[in-house]
Amino acid sequence: MKKAELRHIRKIFETRGDAGEEVRSVAALDDVTLTFNPGEIHAILGENGAGKSTLVHILSGLHRPTSGVIAIGDSVFNAVTPSQAIGNGIAMVHQRPLLCDELTVTENILLGSPGFLARKPKAAEKIRAAADAWGIELDLSRKTHTLSAAERFYAALLGALLRSPDLLILDEPASILAAGEHERFFTALRAHCSNGLGAVLITHRVAEAVRWSDRVSVLREGKLLYSGAAKTLDELERMIDPEGLASRTARLALASDQKEGQACKIGTDGTAGLSVRDLSASPPNRTPLSGLTFCAPPGKITAIYGLPGSGLSTLEDALSGMLRCTSGSLATSAAVLEASEVAPSALRKAGLACVPSNRTWRGSNPELAIGHMLCAYRMPRFISSKNEAEVFAKKILEDERINAPLSRKTSTLSGGQLQRLVLDRELAEKPSVLVLSEPEWGLDIKSAAALRLKLAQAAQEGTAVLVLTDNPDSFRDPSFFSNVLVMEEGVLI
Amino acid sequence: MNAFAEFALGPFSSLWHAGNLLDKAGLLMFASTGAAFALKSGTFNLGGEAQIYASALVTAMILSTPSAVAAAELAGSGGSAGPALFFFALACALALAAGGLLGFIPGELKARFGASELLTSFLLSAALLPVIDFLIAGPLRDEGKNLLATPAIADAFRMRSLLPPSLMNASFFLACGTATVAALFLSRTRAGYRLSVAGTAPEFARFAGFPVKRITVAGMTASGALHGLAGFFAIVGTWFMCHQGLSSGMGWSALAIALIARHNPLAVIPASLLYAWIESASDIAVLSSRVSFDSTAIVQGVIFLFISAKLPIAGQLRAVLKKRRAR
Amino acid sequence: MKRNNLKRITATGAVLIALTAAVSILSVSCAKKTAEPDDASAAENAQNSNRERVIAVFVPGIVSGSPVYEMLVSGVEKAVDEAAGAGANVRLQVIEAGTKQADWGAKMTTLASSANYALIVSSNPALPEIVDPISKQFPAQKFVIFDSYFEGNPAVTTFRYNQREQAYLSGYMAALVSTSGMESANKDKKIGLVAGQEYPAMLNVILPAFLEGAKAVDPEFEVDFRVVGNWYDAAKGAELARAMNEAGVDVIMPISGGANQGVVAAAKEKGFYVAWFDDNGYAKAPGRVVSSSIMAQERLAYEKTRDWINGSLAEGTPGTVGIADGYVDFVSDDPLYVEHVPAALREKQEALLAKLKSGELVLTVK
Structure with a gap:
C-alpha cells in the first residue's frame, strides 16, 4: 500500500468578470503540505469554501495545482490526470456522483472500468463480493434513476472499490447517509482501513471526524491550520469557527x-x-x-x-x-x-x-x-x-x-x-x-x-x-x- | 499561398459572386435562426429540410395560381399593385404556417406524449421529402417545361436584385433583421428569458413554474416558421420556381451554423456569412479547376467534424496563444 | 465572461473551418492544375492577337456512369484535340454541375459571367430554359446544346435527335419480342416505358412513337407508362418494373438515368426483356437486353464542335438529326443481339431500318 503526499500545493483560481473587469485571482489553496498514510482515516475539516474539495480534486486529478508536487509511492508528479490517479491507486467517491440514469448499477460501474470488453457476469460477481465485504445492500440490476441519494453514493463507492484502491477519497458521505447507516458504513470503513486501506474523509461534521478518524487536518481560507491526531470537539470547532457565530x-x-x-x-x-x-x-x-x-x-x-x-x-x-x-x-x-x-x-x-x-x-x-x-x-x-x-x-x-x-x-x-x-x-x-x-x-x-x-x-x-x-x-x-x-x-x- | 488566396478571394472577385454569397447567406440565416431558436428552447429541430422545402412549394404554388398570375399581370401592366401585394403576403403567411405546422407537430408530440422531437421531426421530414419530390415531378410540375420544377412565378413577385446580375436582394437585410430580432427577443423579453431557461435548465424551469411544455411547442413552431421563411425567400428571391431537391442540404447546413453560433441568433449572422463564403469559394474552385465531384459535401463534413471537435481544440489553441503571449 | 468566451470560440472555430476547407479543396485543385496551363497565363493569352479560345463542356450531372455525358465529353474532346493538333489555339474545360438541378442556373451564370469561355457546350432537354434568361444577361456568350430544342435566341444553338424514329425502332422491336415465342414473352400485348420524369419531349414524342412502332407490329398493343419521379432512384425503378411485369408487361424501355439499373436488375430477377435507349446496352444484361436504339451523341458533339471551331456552324437555329444522316441508329451487329434474338425478328427489324434509311417510311418530329 502506497503513501500519498501533497507538497507545497498552491492553487490559484482566476475569475474574469464582465467586459472591462480585471482578472481576479483567488488562492483556493495556499502552500499546503499533507501526508496520507495507508491504514489511516484522515479527516479534512473546514467550512464551505475552505479548500477541502480543491485539495482532493488535485489528488484525484480533476484539478491541476498552480504549483507544488504530488508524490504517490515513489513517483512524483507536477499534476496527475484522473487516469494517472486511478492507475496509482487513488479513487474518489463523489457525494452526488454522475451516473447514467438509464443504465443499471452494474452497467454504470462497468462504464468506467478499463479493458476492451466488458465481461458483465464476472464483473458483477466482483461487485457483489465488494458489496458484501462492505455490508452494502443494493440491488445491482436496478436502473440508477430509481436510486435514492444514499444508494447512488453506494453505487459510486462500489465503482471505486472495483479498482482496488490504496487511497479512497470520500466526499461528505455522512450528509447523505441516514443516521443508522452512518454507524454501519464507518464501521466497515474502519475495518478495511485496519487492513491497510487509506481513506480521506471530507466532512464538516466535527463530531464525526473526532469519532472515526485517526488524523485530522483543518483548512481555513486555503491554509492548513492543523494536521495531526484528532483533538477534542471544542478545540476543533474553535479552530474552524473562531468567532463562535454558530452557537450565538x-x-x-x-x-x-x-x-x-x-x-x-x-x-x-x-x-x-x-x-x-x-x-x-x-x-x-x-x-x-x-x-x-x-x-x-x-x-x-x-x-x-x-x-x-x-x-x-x-x-x-x-x-x-x-x-x-x-x-x-x-x-x-x-x-x-x-x-x-x-x-x-x-x-x-x-x-x-x-x-x-x-x-x-x-x-x-x-x-x-x-x-x-x-x-x-x-x-x-x-x-x-x-x-x-x-x-x-x-x-x-x-x-x-x-x-x-x-x-x-x-x-x-x-x-x-x-x-x-x-x-x-x-x-x-x-x-x-x-x-x-x-x-x-x-x-x-x-x-x-x-x-x-x-x-x-x-x-x-x-x-x-x-x-x-x-x-x-x-x-x-x-x-x-x-x-x-x-x-x-x-x-x- | 497563391492558390489559397485565389480560393479565399474567389467569392469577392465579382459582383455576381459576392452578391450570390450574400443571397445564400441570407437564406441560411433565416433557417439557422430557426435552428438556433429550437436549440435555445432545449429542442433539436431535425426537420429543417422539409420545412424549407414544403414552404417553398407552398409559396411557388400560391404565386402561380391563375388569380395570382392575373394579379401579377395587372401590376406588371401598370395597374394596381394591391392584388399582387396581397398574394405576395398570402404566400408569405402560408409559407410561415406550413413551416410552423411542421415544427408544431413534433413539438406537440413531445409535450403531450414525451416523444423525442429529435426522432419525430426527422421522421416527419424524411417522410415528407419524397412526397414533395413526387408532387414536383408529377401533379405540380410545369408541363410545358423540361425541368423538374413548378411553374416559374411572375416577374411582379420576384424580389429585385440589389447587386445585378447577382441574386442578392432585400431578403439578405430582412434575414439580418430577423436574426437580430430573435436575439433581442431571447435576451430582452420575459418570454425569451423563459424560453432559454427552459432550454438550458428544464428542471429548474419546471420548478419555477414556467410553462415548459408550451415553451417546447412554441420553440419548435417558431423554428419551423423561420425555416418556412427561408423557403419563402428561396422562391421569391433566388429560384423563382420550386425545383425538385431545392432545399437539399440547406436544413442541415442551417443546423450546423446554429451549432457553430452556439445557439446565439446574433452569432448566426457571421456564421452564415462564413458558411456561405466557404460554400461559394468551393463552388467557384470546382467550376474553375475541374474538380470532379460535389465538393460541398466534403466541406460540410469538415465543418461538422469541427463542431464536434471545436471545444477542446479551441481550448488548446487558447492555451497555446496564452503561453505565447506570456513569453 | 460567457460572451467573451463565445466570441473567442466562434472565431477560432471559424478560422479552423475555413483553413481546413481551403486545404481540402486546394489539394484537389492543385493536383489537377499542374496538368493544365495556369489560369493566369490564360488571361494573358487572351490579350494576345492569337487569342486562346476555351470551350467549356457544362455537364448537368456527373460524367462518370452516364453514357450520354461521356459521349458528349469525348466528342468535344476529339474535336478540340484535333484542332489543337492542327495549330488552332483552343482548349477544353469540363465542368460538372452536379445532380442538383436548382444549382444549374447559378453555375451556368458563373461560367457565362466569367467571359472566359468562347463557347459553352452542353446536353439536356431542360438546359435551354435555364440558358435563355442567362443569355439575355450575357448576350456575347455562345451556347451549343445537344439533345434539346429551342428557337429564338441567336446565341443558343440546339440540336435534337429525331426521337420519334429512335423510339419507333424500339417500340417495333419490343412488340416483335413480345409477340414472339421467346422464352419470357407472354400473350399480353403490353410493353412498358419507365421514365425519370414527364417532360414535353417524352410525352409528345418518345411515348407516342414507342406506341406507334409497337402498333406497326400489332394494332392491339398498349404501352404501360410509369414515372420514377427523379433520375437516380434505382430501387424505385426496380419496383415499378416488377409491378409492370406482374401486370403483363414483358418488354420495358427504361429512360430514367440511374434508375435504369433498377429496371435491368428486375429484368434479371423476374425474367422479362429490356429495350435500351440512347447507347448500346446489350452487355448490361446479356439475353435480357434485346434492343438498343442509339443516338450518335459522340459523333454529333465532335462534328458540331469542329464546325464551330472552323467557323462553319450555322448558329442560332435549332437542328434536327436522325436516321437518314446516321445520327439515330439501331445496333444490329452486336454478337449478344445476334445470339439472343431470333433471326426472324432481326430480319424484320433490319427491313424497318432499311425503309427508314431509304425514305420509304418518313417519321418527322413536329
Whole structure:
C-alpha cells in the first residue's frame, strides 16, 4: 500500500468578470503540505469554501495545482490526470456522483472500468463480493434513476472499490447517509482501513471526524491550520469557527420562537399556513405517500423528519408540484388546490415557496447566469439593461457578500453560496408558506447558523416554515422546531 | 499561398459572386435562426429540410395560381399593385404556417406524449421529402417545361436584385433583421428569458413554474416558421420556381451554423456569412479547376467534424496563444 | 465572461473551418492544375492577337456512369484535340454541375459571367430554359446544346435527335419480342416505358412513337407508362418494373438515368426483356437486353464542335438529326443481339431500318 503526499500545493483560481473587469485571482489553496498514510482515516475539516474539495480534486486529478508536487509511492508528479490517479491507486467517491440514469448499477460501474470488453457476469460477481465485504445492500440490476441519494453514493463507492484502491477519497458521505447507516458504513470503513486501506474523509461534521478518524487536518481560507491526531470537539470547532457565530445565532433563533400549542388541529386553522389533507401519490420506483394529513401553522417552524426511503423526498416533490398527486388537497391562505391542480405555477400563486434538496439542478442550474437564476420570478416583460430585476439581484448578492457579476454562471458558486441565494430568492417572494428540503445539506457551521436565523426571522414575520429533513439533530437544538412530525413508509406516525 | 488566396478571394472577385454569397447567406440565416431558436428552447429541430422545402412549394404554388398570375399581370401592366401585394403576403403567411405546422407537430408530440422531437421531426421530414419530390415531378410540375420544377412565378413577385446580375436582394437585410430580432427577443423579453431557461435548465424551469411544455411547442413552431421563411425567400428571391431537391442540404447546413453560433441568433449572422463564403469559394474552385465531384459535401463534413471537435481544440489553441503571449 | 468566451470560440472555430476547407479543396485543385496551363497565363493569352479560345463542356450531372455525358465529353474532346493538333489555339474545360438541378442556373451564370469561355457546350432537354434568361444577361456568350430544342435566341444553338424514329425502332422491336415465342414473352400485348420524369419531349414524342412502332407490329398493343419521379432512384425503378411485369408487361424501355439499373436488375430477377435507349446496352444484361436504339451523341458533339471551331456552324437555329444522316441508329451487329434474338425478328427489324434509311417510311418530329 502506497503513501500519498501533497507538497507545497498552491492553487490559484482566476475569475474574469464582465467586459472591462480585471482578472481576479483567488488562492483556493495556499502552500499546503499533507501526508496520507495507508491504514489511516484522515479527516479534512473546514467550512464551505475552505479548500477541502480543491485539495482532493488535485489528488484525484480533476484539478491541476498552480504549483507544488504530488508524490504517490515513489513517483512524483507536477499534476496527475484522473487516469494517472486511478492507475496509482487513488479513487474518489463523489457525494452526488454522475451516473447514467438509464443504465443499471452494474452497467454504470462497468462504464468506467478499463479493458476492451466488458465481461458483465464476472464483473458483477466482483461487485457483489465488494458489496458484501462492505455490508452494502443494493440491488445491482436496478436502473440508477430509481436510486435514492444514499444508494447512488453506494453505487459510486462500489465503482471505486472495483479498482482496488490504496487511497479512497470520500466526499461528505455522512450528509447523505441516514443516521443508522452512518454507524454501519464507518464501521466497515474502519475495518478495511485496519487492513491497510487509506481513506480521506471530507466532512464538516466535527463530531464525526473526532469519532472515526485517526488524523485530522483543518483548512481555513486555503491554509492548513492543523494536521495531526484528532483533538477534542471544542478545540476543533474553535479552530474552524473562531468567532463562535454558530452557537450565538442558535440561541437567538431559540429566543424568537415562542413555544406554544404543539400540533395544530386541522380545520380550525385551515385558512392560514399550509394544510395538507389526505395527500396520496404513487410515483414509480419510489416510496408512495398514503393519505398524508398535516398542517404547518403560520409563524411556526415545523419539521417533518424521515429517513431516506421514508417517502420524504416524494413529499418534497408533491409539495413543490414536481409530482402529480393522485388524490387529496393542499390549502394555503390564498387558495385551495385539489391534487389535480397542484403544479409549480399554481403553488407559487397560492403563496408557497420551496427550497428543494437538489439545489444544483432543481433550485438552480449550473449553466444559468446568477442574475437569471435570482430573477426567475421577477423578470419584467421587457428587459432593459438597468431594470428592477437587476437591482434586486445585485442587492441579494450584496447582502450575501458574494462578489460576482450577474452574468457569471452559478456553477462558479460554492454549494453554500448557492443554497443561500436560492433561499433568498424564495424568501424575497414573501411567501405565506416556505418549504425547505434538507436545507442544512453541505452547509458549514456558520452558514447553517445563518440559515436558522433567516428561518426564524421568516417565521416571526408570519410565514409557515416547513422543514423536511433526515437529520433533525443537524439543527442542534430540537427546540428550534415548534413541532416535529415523523414520517415512515409514506405515512406520518 | 497563391492558390489559397485565389480560393479565399474567389467569392469577392465579382459582383455576381459576392452578391450570390450574400443571397445564400441570407437564406441560411433565416433557417439557422430557426435552428438556433429550437436549440435555445432545449429542442433539436431535425426537420429543417422539409420545412424549407414544403414552404417553398407552398409559396411557388400560391404565386402561380391563375388569380395570382392575373394579379401579377395587372401590376406588371401598370395597374394596381394591391392584388399582387396581397398574394405576395398570402404566400408569405402560408409559407410561415406550413413551416410552423411542421415544427408544431413534433413539438406537440413531445409535450403531450414525451416523444423525442429529435426522432419525430426527422421522421416527419424524411417522410415528407419524397412526397414533395413526387408532387414536383408529377401533379405540380410545369408541363410545358423540361425541368423538374413548378411553374416559374411572375416577374411582379420576384424580389429585385440589389447587386445585378447577382441574386442578392432585400431578403439578405430582412434575414439580418430577423436574426437580430430573435436575439433581442431571447435576451430582452420575459418570454425569451423563459424560453432559454427552459432550454438550458428544464428542471429548474419546471420548478419555477414556467410553462415548459408550451415553451417546447412554441420553440419548435417558431423554428419551423423561420425555416418556412427561408423557403419563402428561396422562391421569391433566388429560384423563382420550386425545383425538385431545392432545399437539399440547406436544413442541415442551417443546423450546423446554429451549432457553430452556439445557439446565439446574433452569432448566426457571421456564421452564415462564413458558411456561405466557404460554400461559394468551393463552388467557384470546382467550376474553375475541374474538380470532379460535389465538393460541398466534403466541406460540410469538415465543418461538422469541427463542431464536434471545436471545444477542446479551441481550448488548446487558447492555451497555446496564452503561453505565447506570456513569453 | 460567457460572451467573451463565445466570441473567442466562434472565431477560432471559424478560422479552423475555413483553413481546413481551403486545404481540402486546394489539394484537389492543385493536383489537377499542374496538368493544365495556369489560369493566369490564360488571361494573358487572351490579350494576345492569337487569342486562346476555351470551350467549356457544362455537364448537368456527373460524367462518370452516364453514357450520354461521356459521349458528349469525348466528342468535344476529339474535336478540340484535333484542332489543337492542327495549330488552332483552343482548349477544353469540363465542368460538372452536379445532380442538383436548382444549382444549374447559378453555375451556368458563373461560367457565362466569367467571359472566359468562347463557347459553352452542353446536353439536356431542360438546359435551354435555364440558358435563355442567362443569355439575355450575357448576350456575347455562345451556347451549343445537344439533345434539346429551342428557337429564338441567336446565341443558343440546339440540336435534337429525331426521337420519334429512335423510339419507333424500339417500340417495333419490343412488340416483335413480345409477340414472339421467346422464352419470357407472354400473350399480353403490353410493353412498358419507365421514365425519370414527364417532360414535353417524352410525352409528345418518345411515348407516342414507342406506341406507334409497337402498333406497326400489332394494332392491339398498349404501352404501360410509369414515372420514377427523379433520375437516380434505382430501387424505385426496380419496383415499378416488377409491378409492370406482374401486370403483363414483358418488354420495358427504361429512360430514367440511374434508375435504369433498377429496371435491368428486375429484368434479371423476374425474367422479362429490356429495350435500351440512347447507347448500346446489350452487355448490361446479356439475353435480357434485346434492343438498343442509339443516338450518335459522340459523333454529333465532335462534328458540331469542329464546325464551330472552323467557323462553319450555322448558329442560332435549332437542328434536327436522325436516321437518314446516321445520327439515330439501331445496333444490329452486336454478337449478344445476334445470339439472343431470333433471326426472324432481326430480319424484320433490319427491313424497318432499311425503309427508314431509304425514305420509304418518313417519321418527322413536329
